[in-house]
Amino acid sequence: MPVTETVTATQTPAARALPDSLTAQLKQVLGPKGWSQDAHELAPHIADWRGRYQGATPILLKPANTEEVAACVRLCHEAGVAITPQGGNTSLCGAATPMGEVLLTLKRMTGVREVDVDNDSMTVEAGCVLENLQTLAADHNRLFPLSLGSQGSAMIGGLISTNAGGVHVLRYGMTRELVLGLEAVLPDGTIWSGLTGLRKDNTGYDLKQLLIGAEGTLGIITAATLKLFPRPARMEVAFCGLASAEDAVKFLGLAKQVSGGAVTAFELMPRMALDMVLEHVPGTRDPLEGEHAWYVVCEMSFGRANGARETLEDALGQGFEAGLIADAAIAENDSQIHDFWRLRETIAEAERAHGKAVKHDVSIPVSKMPAFMAQATTAVEAAFPGALVIAFGHVGDGNVHFNVAARETGADDDFIAQAAPLSRLVYDLVDSFGGSISAEHGIGILKRAELAARKPVDVAVMRAIKTALDPKGIMNPRVLL
Amino acid sequence: MPVTETVTATQTPAARALPDSLTAQLKQVLGPKGWSQDAHELAPHIADWRGRYQGATPILLKPANTEEVAACVRLCHEAGVAITPQGGNTSLCGAATPMGEVLLTLKRMTGVREVDVDNDSMTVEAGCVLENLQTLAADHNRLFPLSLGSQGSAMIGGLISTNAGGVHVLRYGMTRELVLGLEAVLPDGTIWSGLTGLRKDNTGYDLKQLLIGAEGTLGIITAATLKLFPRPARMEVAFCGLASAEDAVKFLGLAKQVSGGAVTAFELMPRMALDMVLEHVPGTRDPLEGEHAWYVVCEMSFGRANGARETLEDALGQGFEAGLIADAAIAENDSQIHDFWRLRETIAEAERAHGKAVKHDVSIPVSKMPAFMAQATTAVEAAFPGALVIAFGHVGDGNVHFNVAARETGADDDFIAQAAPLSRLVYDLVDSFGGSISAEHGIGILKRAELAARKPVDVAVMRAIKTALDPKGIMNPRVLL
Numbered sequence: 018m019p020v021t022e023t024v025t026a027t028q029t030p031a032a033r034a035l036p037d038s039l040t041a042q043l044k045q046v047l048g049p050k051g052w053s054q055d056a057h058e059l060a061p062h063i064a065d066w067r068g069r070y071q072g073a074t075p076i077l078l079k080p081a082n083t084e085e086v087a088a089c090v091r092l093c094h095e096a097g098v099a100i101t102p103q104g105g106n107t108s109l110c111g112a113a114t115p116m117g118e119v120l121l122t123l124k125r126m127t128g129v130r131e132v133d134v135d136n137d138s139m140t141v142e143a144g145c146v147l148e149n150l151q152t153l154a155a156d157h158n159r160l161f162p163l164s165l166g167s168q169g170s171a172m173i174g175g176l177i178s179t180n181a182g183g184v185h186v187l188r189y190g191m192t193r194e195l196v197l198g199l200e201a202v203l204p205d206g207t208i209w210s211g212l213t214g215l216r217k218d219n220t221g222y223d224l225k226q227l228l229i230g231a232e233g234t235l236g237i238i239t240a241a242t243l244k245l246f247p248r249p250a251r252m253e254v255a256f257c258g259l260a261s262a263e264d265a266v267k268f269l270g271l272a273k274q275v276s277g278g279a280v281t282a283f284e285l286m287p288r289m290a291l292d293m294v295l296e297h298v299p300g301t302r303d304p305l306e307g308e309h310a311w312y313v314v315c316e317m318s319f320g321r322a323n324g325a326r327e328t329l330e331d332a333l334g335q336g337f338e339a340g341l342i343a344d345a346a347i348a349e350n351d352s353q354i355h356d357f358w359r360l361r362e363t364i365a366e367a368e369r370a371h372g373k374a375v376k377h378d379v380s381i382p383v384s385k386m387p388a389f390m391a392q393a394t395t396a397v398e399a400a401f402p403g404a405l406v407i408a409f410g411h412v413g414d415g416n417v418h419f420n421v422a423a424r425e426t427g428a429d430d431d432f433i434a435q436a437a438p439l440s441r442l443v444y445d446l447v448d449s450f451g452g453s454i455s456a457e458h459g460i461g462i463l464k465r466a467e468l469a470a471r472k473p474v475d476v477a478v479m480r481a482i483k484t485a486l487d488p489k490g491i492m493n494p495r496v497l498l
Numbered sequence: 499m500p501v502t503e504t505v506t507a508t509q510t511p512a513a514r515a516l517p518d519s520l521t522a523q524l525k526q527v528l529g530p531k532g533w534s535q536d537a538h539e540l541a542p543h544i545a546d547w548r549g550r551y552q553g554a555t556p557i558l559l560k561p562a563n564t565e566e567v568a569a570c571v572r573l574c575h576e577a578g579v580a581i582t583p584q585g586g587n588t589s590l591c592g593a594a595t596p597m598g599e600v601l602l603t604l605k606r607m608t609g610v611r612e613v614d615v616d617n618d619s620m621t622v623e624a625g626c627v628l629e630n631l632q633t634l635a636a637d638h639n640r641l642f643p644l645s646l647g648s649q650g651s652a653m654i655g656g657l658i659s660t661n662a663g664g665v666h667v668l669r670y671g672m673t674r675e676l677v678l679g680l681e682a683v684l685p686d687g688t689i690w691s692g693l694t695g696l697r698k699d700n701t702g703y704d705l706k707q708l709l710i711g712a713e714g715t716l717g718i719i720t721a722a723t724l725k726l727f728p729r730p731a732r733m734e735v736a737f738c739g740l741a742s743a744e745d746a747v748k749f750l751g752l753a754k755q756v757s758g759g760a761v762t763a764f765e766l767m768p769r770m771a772l773d774m775v776l777e778h779v780p781g782t783r784d785p786l787e788g789e790h791a792w793y794v795v796c797e798m799s800f801g802r803a804n805g806a807r808e809t810l811e812d813a814l815g816q817g818f819e820a821g822l823i824a825d826a827a828i829a830e831n832d833s834q835i836h837d838f839w840r841l842r843e844t845i846a847e848a849e850r851a852h853g854k855a856v857k858h859d860v861s862i863p864v865s866k867m868p869a870f871m872a873q874a875t876t877a878v879e880a881a882f883p884g885a886l887v888i889a890f891g892h893v894g895d896g897n898v899h900f901n902v903a904a905r906e907t908g909a910d911d912d913f914i915a916q917a918a919p920l921s922r923l924v925y926d927l928v929d930s931f932g933g934s935i936s937a938e939h940g941i942g943i944l945k946r947a948e949l950a951a952r953k954p955v956d957v958a959v960m961r962a963i964k965t966a967l968d969p970k971g972i973m974n975p976r977v978l979l
Binding site: 133135138158179182187191193194214216218220222224226230231232235250267274275276324328383385411415416451453455457459468474475479482484485486 | 932
């Protein structure tokens with residue numbers, strides 16, 4: 018039976034006491050700059066940024082290279098001592114907060130090992146911050162398309178370990194699809210060198226795919242070879258008003274066909290979310306006359322500027338003719354593109370201004386998304402009087418942020434107290450639609466019990482693999498499995 | 499130390515005797531249409547199509563649905579009897595030839611469970627033939643881009659189990675990237691239901707990625723949910739003459755940039771391969787005046803017809819200006835597109851007319867491909883007097899078919915006798931360039947010893963996973979590991 022974990026701070030665990038000999042060996046391997054037990058330095062590393070989890074660690078390890086990571090893991094493996102690996106510490110589900118384990122940060126491993134322009138690839142170390150990698154690619158006239166809110170702090174090792182999503186999945190895929198090769202330290206301290214820049218390599222099980230999204234439970238990613246793409250020459254963005262979510266899904270299909278796959282983002286939001294943004298976020302305005310039940314931000318990216326605007330206009334024209342969209346505005350310049358996107362990107366901010374919400378990062382097959390949203394909204398509002406559903410998101414990927422707040426301001430705490438049964442209701446519906454209870458945020462500590470209850474066969478197979486590769490269970494225990 | 503397996507027929511193994519009770523139970527589960535022990539019916543299933551491997555089986559199982567597959571596997575698992583799964587039997591490395599094991603064909607499982615146009619996905623059973631799936635997608639105004647020589651017989655279950663490649667990897671990726679969800683029977687007979695149509699699902703290890711490319715050693719794929727794409731509105735193809743392979747790689751980068759990623763195929767061939775084709779394949783002609791050292795077939799696909807030709811012309815114009823291409827012809831219609839492609843696609847046929855060859859399906863980072871081809875050619879010609887290197891292939895993916903024949907016709911058998919040391923020389927160079935000894939054909943029986951010798955850490959991890967999921971070792975033994 019599914020168990021919904023509520024979103025409340027857990028009690029602070031104690032840092033595990035390490036054998037003195039292990040501590041001494043770790044310090045010796047890393048040198049004076051390579052570790053810390055200073056409470057002030059540790060503080061930002063042992064809590065998650067949203068303040069949901071407060072952890073503890075006996076020592077923070079800061080290896081400078083792969084060999085040092087391997088040496089640390091080998092020592093911990095021999096001693097049977099558990100490790101939590103950490104990148105930019107931007108997890109939304111507690112995947113990188115140590116609960117007494119040794120904490121190992123990759124932040125000193127920021128080397129760029131190679132940019133191979135002719136191979137459209139770059140090989141970088143785990144501690145590189147995403148925003149820097151986007152810039153590095155642009156400096157070589159290439160695009161690294163991974164893009165998400167925390168890109169100023171998230172590090173590539175963590176992004177790969179959690180198979181991060183973001184706003185360009187529709188065109189470029191999840192992080193999983195952007196990785197050509199990996200280097201990792203396995204749970205016994207062995208260095209696995211899978212840093213290939215190959216597009217084709219059919220030599221057995223794809224071990225990198227196993228490490229991607231494993232949330233650090235099968236090893237520590239130390240470096241990666243990433244795919245680069247041509248930079249789009251032109252972006253076109255429209256803000257559309259529609260009568261229904263069904264129409265949005267139909268229009269998505271039409272826009273993809275008419276543009277030949279140029280749609281790079283397709284974001285849906287209800288009128289109520291727009292109202293919230295207009296009320297709470299300064300400087301925003303509705304680009305359309307009149308009110309519509311739903312809105313879509315539709316972004317297309319083109320390899321050539323020539324014909325780009327015409328393509329978007331063609332898609333919109335056909336959308337009007339088919340009765341799928343009621344009104345639309347096209348961004349005339351970068352500033353308007355920014356304004357349109359801002360209406361979508363500030364929903365979370367407007368929501369916070371409204372009050373606390375019970376949040377669900379779920380996915381549904383795109384075709385079934387409208388029916389899911391309608392049924393889930395009806396069910397939640399019936400079972401929880403006073404509930405206000407704010408459902409919006411990456412409809413192009415079938416990923417909706419199904420958030421539920423108290424309709425009345427000031428009723429937050431009573432409302433949030435119902436989080437567990439409310440989430441169970443939502444997740445049960447997600448299951449019945451063949452969806453996923455975690456589209457892009459992962460499992461971490463937050464959804465571990467849900468996963469075990471809802472996917473027993475999967476979890477049994479995962480446990481068998483985990484036990485085979487990490488028999489002592491030292492890699493990020495308590496996370497995922 | 500690497501051990502090169504030579505490409506010669508192995509001795510025929512004996513069919514393993516099954517316990518009578520197991521045979522009776524299998525027959526009862528499947529009914530009279532669901533099995534065969536008739537030598538005539540078995541014959542095409544127990545040899546591979548190239549005649550390299552002659553196998554044997556005590557019984558051919560022909561389950562009609564997933565439940566029957568599961569029942570068969572469960573019975574074999576209990577009895578500790580091994581199974582070889584088989585799709586269209588088009589493996590190039592012996593991955594589907596039973597060497598005494600029970601043989602299980604998926605050919606009766608040809609159901610289409612769902613085409614979800616709005617979700618750009620279709621769910622089909624393992625026995626569906628690729629060409630039929632291409633047609634099914636086209637009937638719904640969509641593209642299923644997987645495309646390769648054996649598409650008239652290869653079945654989707656086998657294509658997924660071997661992570662097939664083909665001519666459109668450059669744009670759409672390997673089979674691995676075309677699969678959204680899988681259903682499979684695990685080695686103990688458990689049905690794993692992972693048939694999701696989701697683009698985003700971050701709920702732990704991606705088990706489908708583990709089964710893809712596992713060559714049937716971790717379970718039997720029974721159905722899959724596949725990605726669909728918009729159909730390109732226009733294809734443009736150029737046949738280019740170039741002075742060097744370096745220029746080809748530089749021009750590839752330029753063409754990708756200028757077209758904004760519209761290049762869907764980029765195939766390289768040396769003058770000598772073109773000469774062979776012109777000599778041996780009736781009805782072929784050189785589209786260019788004068789001779790060039792290298793040729794490229796460059797295909798671009800466009801979502802919109804408008805501006806397509808102009809884009810190709812622009813890329814070629816810039817290629818001329820930069821001194822990368824010496825001459826080029828643009829296909830004016832479908833018939834010319836067909837003619838250009840035929841020059842590339844009949845190389846294997848022309849090669850056969852010339853004589854036997856020692857073949858290597860290898861990959862190298864695109865940027866290092868020219869250096870690899872030059873060094874490998876020099877090394878092979880120096881070590882094996884009379885050797886003629888015919889290197890061509892999917893340069894856009896870094897995949898080259900590095901084939902070596904006797905320069906003189908009639909010297910075949912003496913030359914082929916040197917296959918083992920010749921392949922070792924080639925594979926050692928591939929390793930030194932960070933390449934792969936199997937780009938798209940897989941490991942099977944053919945390259946198992948090579949893999950074990952060259953990637954010991956990888957193979958140790960694979961074995962640990964195999965043992966965890968298939969402790970009795972009944973799934974396609976002797977293949978891959």
